[in-house]
Amino acid sequence: MTQPPHDEPTASSPEELRAQVEQTRQQLGETVEALAAKTDVKTRAQEKAAEVKEQAAATAAQLKDKAAQAAHQAQDKLPDPLKEKAARIAGQTRTAAGQAGRLWQEKAPEPVRRSTALGTRWVRDNRTLLIAGGTAVLLWLTCRRKG
Numbered sequence: 001m002t003q004p005p006h007d008e009p010t011a012s013s014p015e016e017l018r019a020q021v022e023q024t025r026q027q028l029g030e031t032v033e034a035l036a037a038k039t040d041v042k043t044r045a046q047e048k049a050a051e052v053k054e055q056a057a058a059t060a061a062q063l064k065d066k067a068a069q070a071a072h073q074a075q076d077k078l079p080d081p082l083k084e085k086a087a088r089i090a091g092q093t094r095t096a097a098g099q100a101g102r103l104w105q106e107k108a109p110e111p112v113r114r115s116t117a118l119g120t121r122w123v124r125d126n127r128t129l130l131i132a133g134g135t136a137v138l139l140w141l142t143c144r145r146k147g
Contacts, residue, residue, distance in 0.1 A: 056132030063135065 011017035037043075078086065105113070123130065 053129070053132065056135065057128045059135060060128060060131040064131075 011020055075083065075086070108116075
């Protein structure tokens with residue numbers, strides 16, 4: 001046990017001493033809690049991952065909005081004959097995609113269709129994560145190229 005510094009008075013009564021002991025006990029408890037929180041790597045990593053995920057989702061949403069705005073601006077700049085042609089091509093593309101889907105259902109073996117459906121569902125469920133990962137790769141490639 002350490003002795004109090006010489007310039008600090010000791011407790012004058014047992015009640016005061018108990019109060020000092022309780023205060024020291026509280027401070028020690030808070031210090032232990034703070035140290036335990038710092039050493040809990042798993043929780044800190046999960047918190048950081050959640051933070052990064054939120055930032056990535058926000059960035060992905062901003063990029064999606066910017067891409068949509070750029071597409072609308074580009075579409076607005078097209079002359080009317082090109083707009084009509086683009087609309088016609090979009091309709092043909094939707095028709096061809098529908099035909100391809102029907103053909104896929106008729107010709108693809110069941111295990112292949114099941115695996116593809118599972119993969120498609122996983123992509124839909126993890127869209128934000130995939131967008132964030134793709135964005136991170138693009139940013140890394142951009143920074144790497146500049147450096």
